[in-house]
Amino acid sequence: MVAQPQSEPTWKTIVRLLRWDKPAGRLILMVPALWALVLAARGTPPLPLIAIVVLGTLATSALGCVVNDLWDRNIDPQVERTRNRPLAARALSVKIGIAIAIVALACAAGLALYLNPLSFALCAAAVPVILLYPGAKRVFPVPQLVLSIAWGFAVLITWSAVTGNLEPETGWLWGATVLWTLGFDTVYAMSDREDDRQIGINSSALFFGDYAAEAVGVFFAGTVALLAQLGATMHLHWSFWLTLAAAGAAWIWQYLRLRQADLPRPAYGEIFAQNVWIGFILLGGMILGELLVVSG
Numbered sequence: 001m002v003a004q005p006q007s008e009p010t011w012k013t014i015v016r017l018l019r020w021d022k023p024a025g026r027l028i029l030m031v032p033a034l035w036a037l038v039l040a041a042r043g044t045p046p047l048p049l050i051a052i053v054v055l056g057t058l059a060t061s062a063l064g065c066v067v068n069d070l071w072d073r074n075i076d077p078q079v080e081r082t083r084n085r086p087l088a089a090r091a092l093s094v095k096i097g098i099a100i101a102i103v104a105l106a107c108a109a110g111l112a113l114y115l116n117p118l119s120f121a122l123c124a125a126a127v128p129v130i131l132l133y134p135g136a137k138r139v140f141p142v143p144q145l146v147l148s149i150a151w152g153f154a155v156l157i158t159w160s161a162v163t164g165n166l167e168p169e170t171g172w173l174w175g176a177t178v179l180w181t182l183g184f185d186t187v188y189a190m191s192d193r194e195d196d197r198q199i200g201i202n203s204s205a206l207f208f209g210d211y212a213a214e215a216v217g218v219f220f221a222g223t224v225a226l227l228a229q230l231g232a233t234m235h236l237h238w239s240f241w242l243t244l245a246a247a248g249a250a251w252i253w254q255y256l257r258l259r260q261a262d263l264p265r266p267a268y269g270e271i272f273a274q275n276v277w278i279g280f281i282l283l284g285g286m287i288l289g290e291l292l293v294v295s296g
Contacts, residue, residue, distance in 0.1 A: 008091070014100065017069060017086045018062040024273045025065075028184070030057040031279035032177040033154040035286060039173065039234065040162035043290025048114075053158055056111045063104035064130050064150070070097050071134030079195040080265075119161040126153035137201050144189060144204040148181035169233055176226035183219035183251075184275040186212060187258065191268035213258035220251035227282070236285075237292035243285025247278045 015021050033053050037045045069076065069087045076088030086092040105127070112123040129150045136143040152174045159170045182204065189196070189205035190212055196203050208215040224244065231240050254271050257263065 010092075013086045013091050017066060017092060017097065017100065018104075019065045020062075024276050026058060026061045027276045028272075028279060029061045029151060029154060030054060031276070031283060032151060032173070032180075033057050033158045034283050035177070035279075036155040036158035036170070036173055037162060038283065038286050038290060039169065039230075040159040043287055045162065049161060052111050052114055053161075056108055056157075057154065059104050059108040059111065060126075060130070060154075063101055063108060064133070066097055066101040066104060067131055068134045070094065070101065073097075075199055075201065078199050079192055081192060081195075115157070115161045116164055118164065118166075119157050122153060122157045122160060126150060126157070129153070137203065139202075141202050141207045142204045143202055144182055144185040145178075147185055148178040151181040152178045169230060172226050172230040172233065176223045176230065179219045179222040179226065180275070180279075183216045183223065184272050186216050186219070187254070187268055187275075188272045190258070191265045213255060216258055217251075217255040220248075220255065224248045224251070231289070236289035238289075239292060240282075240285040240289030243281050247282050250274065250278050 019025050030053075033056075037050065037053055041049075069085055072082070073087040073094070076082035076085050082088060087094070087097050108123070112120050115123070129146065133143065133146045133150060136146040140146065155174045155177050156166060156170065159173070160166055186204040186208070189203040192203065193205050196206060204215065205212045224247070227244055227247075230236075231244065254274065257267065257271065
């Protein structure tokens, strides 16, 4: 039987549905959007746009979480990590879940109205990817790629919101974001391998099998390469290169840890959460790098 929190207020249950009690997953979507915002604005993004990006990523991640849980409400009870989610535990009804998803979508759409036509069109293009990602786990061998493409829209939307167009530099940052997401979400999926195999759900961790750690290493190495190309193209200052070297060292350490035999399940969540801090360290390097270039 699925364990349910005793006498939990409805608002707390909704917070859990939106994953606002677990900020790492919200912040890790915000990071690439902030990367794009800072780089496209050359270190000085307008404050109103910062607010729209922050609120927009919160609304979008909330939508993604609720849609995912609606799709998986009959599967999540069979997975140790997800069995206490509100829809899986029947702490909230499907109707309430749908209503919350509609509200989240309406909030995201309302914020998108403040953007230019290209950014708004990219927001609209991202919605089907977000809605269909949970279904990809049932039919596509590497569903994390679909999630990574959804993550990549954060770069495209934000960059175009600043500049009104997409530039070659946007492509480098988009590619780095997609590979980074493939890396950390494969790590996340590695903790669920046995459960996913048992219930017949696809994941990149299962697809790469015994070579999952190597795949993560390749994804992180590709992220470093694309960010280095971006830094060279934009002539970023030494501060960016310093943080990129630190990120590279952290990803090497994570790769070596993933190769350890019998790594306990909680370790995968720890490595996932570490990527939030890596992302923000890189953001700090980008901000300082842009400001130093401009002042120089």
